[in-house]
Amino acid sequence: MIKAGGLRASREPAATAETAHRKSARRLSIEYSVDLALSYLIAVIDAAAILIPLRGHTGVTTNADFAGKNTAIVVALVVLGVVGVMVAGQYSLAPTLRWYAAGEEPTTEQREAAMRLAGRQTAILLVAWGVAGGIFLLVNLGDGATLLLPMVLGVVLGGPAAAGTGMLLAQRTLRPIMGAATRGLEPQLAVPGVFARLVMLWFLVSALPIGVVATLVVLRSYGWLIPKSASLDVPVLVVSLAALLLGLPTMILTSRSISDPIGEVVDAMAQVERGVIDTTVGAYERSQIGRLQTGFNRMVAGLAERDRLRDLFGRHVGADVAQRAIEEGASLSGDVVEAAVLFIDLVGSTQLAESRPPQEVADVLNDFFRIVVDAVDDHNGLINKFAGDAALAVFGAPLRTGEPASAALATARTLGIQLRRLPVDFGIGVSAGRVFAGNVGAENRYEYTVIGDAVNEAARLADLAKTSEQRILCAAAAIERADEAERAHWAECYSTVLRGRSEATHVSAPVGPG
Secondary structure: OOOHHHHHHHHHHHHHHHHHHHHHHHHHHHHHHHHHHHHHHHHHHHHHHHHHHHHOOOOOOOOOOHHHHHHHHHHHHHHHHHHHHHHHHHHHHHHHHHHHHOOOOOOHHHHHHHHOHHHHHHHHHHHHHHHHHHHHHHHOHHHOHHHHHHHHHHHHHHHHHHHHHHHHHHHHHOHHHHHHHOOOOOOOEOOOOHHHHHHHHHHHHHHHHHHHHHHHHHHHHHOOOOOOOOOOHHHHHHHHHHHHHHHHHHHHHHHHHHHHHHHHHHHHHHHHHOOOOOOOOOOOEOOHHHHHHHHHHHHHHHHHHHHHHHHHHHHHHOHHHHHHHHHHOOOOOEEEEEEEEEEEEEEOHHHHHHHOOHHHHHHHHHHHHHHHHHHHHHOOOEEEEEEOOEEEEEEOOOOOOOOHHHHHHHHHHHHHHHHHHOOOEEEEEEEEEEEEEEEEEEOOEEEEEEEOHHHHHHHHHHHHHOOOOOOEEEEHHHHHHOOHHHHOOEEEEEEEEOOOOOOEEEEEEEOOOO
């Protein structure tokens, strides 16, 4: 039976996440509407920078009432245009916001709809600007052809300005949505690349105002639309101020459209350096920036895969052997070193399997090996191999230690205490001496192992220990190589010739309980 409190607790994280998504969606909706409105208003300023200078020098007698007649029309067109692009933008964004606000995984159709947001936004701004410009032209068509050129220039240049500014403004706002829509996919959003954005920046803040000034000079020099006696001081000043006011925000927007995603990659790299290997960045553009983001995600995925393989490799052969293999490569190398060997074997594992369910036997064996591995690791040893219900541990190779024999003997005493908590019996043998430690096998399949008389002696002592009182025996070779503090825990019991050996081994056991 599920308690009401537990049920509420399980629902709270999901509800909190959904609430956060809804708040984020509302904020994005408002910001998107503001972006489109600002784009339209900036285009109006661009057009005014053309119309105002030219209007005063193109048929003043016939156009003296131009401002009075068109002020209300311009205000109405601006208001309607702003409202129109905001409403159309919300209608275009609504289907995408629904799944984003709910925190759902988008379907293929929803992903494609999100990818088309930029194109629909551009169409909305161009259509709105074209309709407003067309109405303005029709209203002033009867005032003569002298006004036709400046109005056409304003309409033609203002539309691209609105679309380009809208792309720069909305790109930052829509970034979370695009990241969610393209998560795990290749970048699909076709946007201007870095070079195209810089060219667009140059056009808006440099080429356009300079072109307007150049046009004014040419028209006056030939007397077209502007009398040769007319002064261009005021028109040039207006255009210059417009370029100054519009250039800074346009430059900031363009710069941030490039620097922000690069900054995200830099921050993600810092996370990876700190060990957060599952860090990824959103990748939704098909520009150079999108390829950089995708390349970073692929690199992180490769690093994560490498770490998984390294961890798996280390679990099979030991972390120290894995590190040595990585450093030395796949070579059949090895050294003769001073090492200590601990061999541990279970007693009666067959009877254990017969008397207990298989899962219980597996649990007992896992507990047994966990205790063995932890004890060996605590004393800087290496579990060289598992053989059924037995394990071979090496101290002093491949990681050289100053007192391998002392570490092996201390590990044996620790195991003698900890393993008595399990329903198993065991035998532990310890020996020491010079052994070959290295890779043995073929170039395409080898293993790290230790070979030497000490290994055989430890295995024989483990068999003999199964019938001893402490279940732990060690050879005199290990006692002789241990430090005084460790030797104090051991006492010699007897000498015997172990199976398969020709010389007697002086056998010692722990003093007391271990």
